[in-house]
Amino acid sequence: MHTERSVRRAVRQNALGLFFGGVFLAALVGQSFAGWAVFDDTQAAQGLDPIGWVEYVTSSSFAADVAENWQSEYLQFLLYIWATVWFVQRGSPESKEQDQTGLESDEDQEVGTHAGPRSPRWAAVGGVRQVVFSHSLLLVMGGVFLASWAAQSAAGVVSYDEQQLLDLEAPVTWAQYVGSADFWNRTLQNWQSEFLAVGSMAVLSVFLRERGSPESKPVGAPHDDTGAEG
Structure with missing residues (x-):
C-alpha cells in the first residue's frame, strides 16, 4: 500500500x-x-x-527526418532562453519586467552568499562551477541543438546520396550537402515555423488568457501587466 x-x-x-x-x-x-x-x-x-x-x-531517411525536427525545436528554446534574458515584451507573462533585463544581481539570483540552505550546491560556490551552473540550461539546449543538427546533416547526406545514385547522378560530400539548397530548404522551413510559434506566444499572451496556466496571466490581469503568471 x-x-x-x-x-x-x-x-x-x-x-x-x-x-x-x-x-x-x-x-x-x-x-x-x-x-x-x-x-x-x-x-x-x-x-x-x-x-x-x-x-x-x-535508415538514414528516418534519422534525417527526426533529427531535422529536433534541432529546430532545440534551437527555438535556445534562442528563447537567451532572448528573454536581454529583451522584454511589455504585458507578456513570458517576459521579465523592463528594469530586470540582463543577468540580474547575485541577490536576485540567490547565488554566492545570497544562496539559501536549499539552494543547489553549485549556486553557493564561486568560480567556474557557479558560472557553468548559471548557464547550464542554455549550455544543454545548445549542446542538444548542435548534436541533432550534426545528426541531421550526417543522415541527410547519406539519404540524399542514395537518391542521387538512384537518379544516376554523382553523390556529394558532406560539405557540399550542408551548403546545398536542399539542406537549407529543409532546415529553414522548420526554423521559420518555430520562430513564428514562439514569437506568437510571447505577443498573444499579452492580450489572451488561459485560466490556470502558468503560461498565461491571471484572467483579470491588465494587458500591460508584465511577467505575471496565472
Whole structure:
C-alpha cells in the first residue's frame, strides 16, 4: 500500500513530464509508420522492393527526418532562453519586467552568499562551477541543438546520396550537402515555423488568457501587466 501511494505521488508530481514523454513517443511511433508507408510507396514507384519497418526506422531517411525536427525545436528554446534574458515584451507573462533585463544581481539570483540552505550546491560556490551552473540550461539546449543538427546533416547526406545514385547522378560530400539548397530548404522551413510559434506566444499572451496556466496571466490581469503568471 505504501509503495502504491508512493507511485501515485511520483506520477502526480511528474505528470507534466510524463504526459509530454508519452505523447512524444506516440507521435514518434506514428511518424515511423506513416514515413514507412510513404517510403515504400516511393520504392514501388521507382520499381524497387519495399523494406520492413525495422529497416526503415534504422535508415538514414528516418534519422534525417527526426533529427531535422529536433534541432529546430532545440534551437527555438535556445534562442528563447537567451532572448528573454536581454529583451522584454511589455504585458507578456513570458517576459521579465523592463528594469530586470540582463543577468540580474547575485541577490536576485540567490547565488554566492545570497544562496539559501536549499539552494543547489553549485549556486553557493564561486568560480567556474557557479558560472557553468548559471548557464547550464542554455549550455544543454545548445549542446542538444548542435548534436541533432550534426545528426541531421550526417543522415541527410547519406539519404540524399542514395537518391542521387538512384537518379544516376554523382553523390556529394558532406560539405557540399550542408551548403546545398536542399539542406537549407529543409532546415529553414522548420526554423521559420518555430520562430513564428514562439514569437506568437510571447505577443498573444499579452492580450489572451488561459485560466490556470502558468503560461498565461491571471484572467483579470491588465494587458500591460508584465511577467505575471496565472
